[in-house]
Amino acid sequence: TTANGHHDPPASKSLPPQTGTTAQAAAATRPPTTNGSTPTTSVLHANLNSPPPKIVSASGNYLTTSTGTQIFDATGGAAVSCLGHAHPRVKQAIVDQLDTVEYTYSPFFTTDASERLAERLTKSTNGEMSKVFIVSSGTEAIEAALKLARQYFVEKGEPERTRFIAREQSYHGNTLGSLSVGGHKARRKVYEPLLSENVSFVSPPYPYRGMKEGESEEEYVQRLGQELEGEFQRVGPRNVCAFVAETMSGLTLGAVPPPKNYLQTIKHICDKHGALLILDEVMSGMGRTGTLHAWSQDSVTPHLQTVAKGLGAGYQPIGALLVHRHVVDVLSHGTGSFVHSQTYQGHPVACAAACAVQKVVEEEGLMQNVRELGPVLGKALQKRLGGHANVGEVRGRGFMWGIELVQDKPSKTPFPASKKLAATIHATGLREEFGISLLPGGGVADGTNGDVVMLAPAYNITREDVELIVERTAKVVERALGA
Numbered sequence: 001t002t003a004n005g006h007h008d009p010p011a012s013k014s015l016p017p018q019t020g021t022t023a024q025a026a027a028a029t030r031p032p033t034t035n036g037s038t039p040t041t042s043v044l045h046a047n048l049n050s051p052p053p054k055i056v057s058a059s060g061n062y063l064t065t066s067t068g069t070q071i072f073d074a075t076g077g078a079a080v081s082c083l084g085h086a087h088p089r090v091k092q093a094i095v096d097q098l099d100t101v102e103y104t105y106s107p108f109f110t111t112d113a114s115e116r117l118a119e120r121l122t123k124s125t126n127g128e129m130s131k132v133f134i135v136s137s138g139t140e141a142i143e144a145a146l147k148l149a150r151q152y153f154v155e156k157g158e159p160e161r162t163r164f165i166a167r168e169q170s171y172h173g174n175t176l177g178s179l180s181v182g183g184h185k186a187r188r189k190v191y192e193p194l195l196s197e198n199v200s201f202v203s204p205p206y207p208y209r210g211m212k213e214g215e216s217e218e219e220y221v222q223r224l225g226q227e228l229e230g231e232f233q234r235v236g237p238r239n240v241c242a243f244v245a246e247t248m249s250g251l252t253l254g255a256v257p258p259p260k261n262y263l264q265t266i267k268h269i270c271d272k273h274g275a276l277l278i279l280d281e282v283m284s285g286m287g288r289t290g291t292l293h294a295w296s297q298d299s300v301t302p303h304l305q306t307v308a309k310g311l312g313a314g315y316q317p318i319g320a321l322l323v324h325r326h327v328v329d330v331l332s333h334g335t336g337s338f339v340h341s342q343t344y345q346g347h348p349v350a351c352a353a354a355c356a357v358q359k360v361v362e363e364e365g366l367m368q369n370v371r372e373l374g375p376v377l378g379k380a381l382q383k384r385l386g387g388h389a390n391v392g393e394v395r396g397r398g399f400m401w402g403i404e405l406v407q408d409k410p411s412k413t414p415f416p417a418s419k420k421l422a423a424t425i426h427a428t429g430l431r432e433e434f435g436i437s438l439l440p441g442g443g444v445a446d447g448t449n450g451d452v453v454m455l456a457p458a459y460n461i462t463r464e465d466v467e468l469i470v471e472r473t474a475k476v477v478e479r480a481l482g483a
């Protein structure tokens, strides 16, 4: 998985403009191979003609490229490596698991590793989420959530519930099911004829652009609630299976925390109409915002919750679907089986790695560190960059921050997509003189919001690391803006 290169369509004149992507970042630094020449790699990279830099070693917060450049990994890839690289305890847990049992097929056998991980996750919700379906990525967790929601209503005797409501400018993965509930137009465009017609979209919470002048946060949230209620009425409340939303918006809006009472408002509307709330915490969950579950900060428990990135911290590919006990009850009193399974479900080595990651997070007090240093990082970014003529907003929570860049601050006009600003910033950061990996985000290719530079450092960074991140980020942003 690249920063968000896995979101890119391949380069072609007929495809939508690629912006805010690793592919362009790579293209911005290295010329493609000469016309018609053999590509220098057999890997189908995000940019077919230009492979990204090769990483030959990774330790702590630093990545080393094949040309010897040291890069501070301020984003853990795409908000994944929350313990940094080469953590000895996680490495040891993987080796120990390989020495015990490396693989079993989950319909036939269970393992201590998967049982331990599932138990740890259910306990972290005080048993509200009572079962866990363990897969290999965030996308697969979303696919499982959509299918489980549908099966739940079939078993409940409400088969007419086939509709999903999701949010514009959202990202939930790139397979056909997950892309169907994704609201990012540029990512959908090529595949539109293959996507589900049973999905409709409402506005995401995005105060910087969504809030009207003179409107209070409370009024704004009420308005978003009315829009969602209106959509339930339009499609028929008894036809809705679930509303899908990220607890805190990641890549495509660029680190936007939910406004006060937003999550309560959407949960109330779902409950009123008997629909399920699916909260996607693939990026914002497992500690990224300062608590293991981002929803716990707003006291809203979803019916279904997806997690991935921070769950295994990149040591193994792993994602999970957490299922509320009320949903579990319906299935266990119904057919008693989920009509969905995967060969690598509950993979023991991935589960052992995730268990070790979660133990480290707990035993080293890393949530406390994120809660303490998160605001320090945010304030320092604001102080250093907030006054810049092209910085529209610095926003975030915990260790998930976004800097939205605009061409004109008063009117919030984004830079043109053709400028590829976020991608250029990413590429500039990788240069030896800067040495920092930043995550390009935002909805530029959509024409809906500005370029966003995202930061998602490891949970165990220090105050000195925060200073280094802010200083290097500011220099890269200033350079790319021509300051």
Ligand code: PLP
Pocket: 001, 006, 078, 137, 138, 139, 140, 142, 171, 172, 173, 174, 246, 250, 251, 280, 281, 282, 283, 284, 308, 309, 319
């Ligand atoms: N959902 C959200 C909110 C994400 O940010 C992502 C990935 O960036 C996904 C789903 C897809 O996860 P994965 O890339 O692990 O399949």
